Amino acid sequence: MSNTCHSGRKKIYARTILSMKGEKKIVMVTAYDYPIARIVDEAGVDAILVGDSLGMVVLGYDSTLHVTMNDMMRHVSAVSRTRPCALITADMPFMSYEPSTKDAIFNAGRLVKSGAEAVKLEGGSEIIDIIKAIVSSGIPVMGHIGMTPQKANRLGGYRRMGKTESEKRMLLEDAKLLDEAGVFSIVIEFTKADVAKKITESITVPTICIGAGPYCDGQVLVIHDILGLSSFVPPFAKTYVNLPEIIKEAVEQYSKEVRNGVFPEPQHYK
Numbered sequence: 001m002s003n004t005c006h007s008g009r010k011k012i013y014a015r016t017i018l019s020m021k022g023e024k025k026i027v028m029v030t031a032y033d034y035p036i037a038r039i040v041d042e043a044g045v046d047a048i049l050v051g052d053s054l055g056m057v058v059l060g061y062d063s064t065l066h067v068t069m070n071d072m073m074r075h076v077s078a079v080s081r082t083r084p085c086a087l088i089t090a091d092m093p094f095m096s097y098e099p100s101t102k103d104a105i106f107n108a109g110r111l112v113k114s115g116a117e118a119v120k121l122e123g124g125s126e127i128i129d130i131i132k133a134i135v136s137s138g139i140p141v142m143g144h145i146g147m148t149p150q151k152a153n154r155l156g157g158y159r160r161m162g163k164t165e166s167e168k169r170m171l172l173e174d175a176k177l178l179d180e181a182g183v184f185s186i187v188i189e190f191t192k193a194d195v196a197k198k199i200t201e202s203i204t205v206p207t208i209c210i211g212a213g214p215y216c217d218g219q220v221l222v223i224h225d226i227l228g229l230s231s232f233v234p235p236f237a238k239t240y241v242n243l244p245e246i247i248k249e250a251v252e253q254y255s256k257e258v259r260n261g262v263f264p265e266p267q268h269y270k
Contacts, residue, residue, distance in 0.1 A: 027046050030053060032050060054072075108134045124171075125173070160211075
């Protein structure tokens, strides 16, 4: 296995991300298919997350709970075919790791065989033994605490975490347990910025924030939010381009040319 990839950049592994704590901000974005993965990798991101958010932004579900292992493996495979320099991390979907440690290891392995180079699990103390087992099997694990969408029903909906003293203590304790369990990084989602800052300063692995302020070791956003393609953009996300309008204008121009007999032109069929 080469340490360089198609662009000549050094290939990024889980240990690369781990080494970036306190040295360089980590840039992670989601991608779910071949063309977008190729583009974001060429843009120089450090990590690509094949997130179960694909259920909402690609498949049209109302939550991530409907995403299956087959969904994840299909999209991980598509992303991996780009052979990116960025680290490919795949979300383990709802109920792919909760039933048993055996199920967790098996399903994590299925994602790796599909092309993932690491997996991400949502939760803290309740899944520590599962995380230890996956790490022991040789698969790098990214943690995920704060607002964990797979557990939204238990948490009382999609809300900012870390507002109460008990939640602050729980989040810090979960982060420390994940650190000790061997994760190489932790995503902190939709959590009070001061809490994310405290966690970042208290553990040895990098934190990657989404909606949790500027004090983490890196940031992650959903690519559809960046491009303006999401039907709903959360308040903590930033849209950098109105891609729907660009697409609409292109298709309207195509439609006009077809209806007026302008397209195809001779160079398109001779």
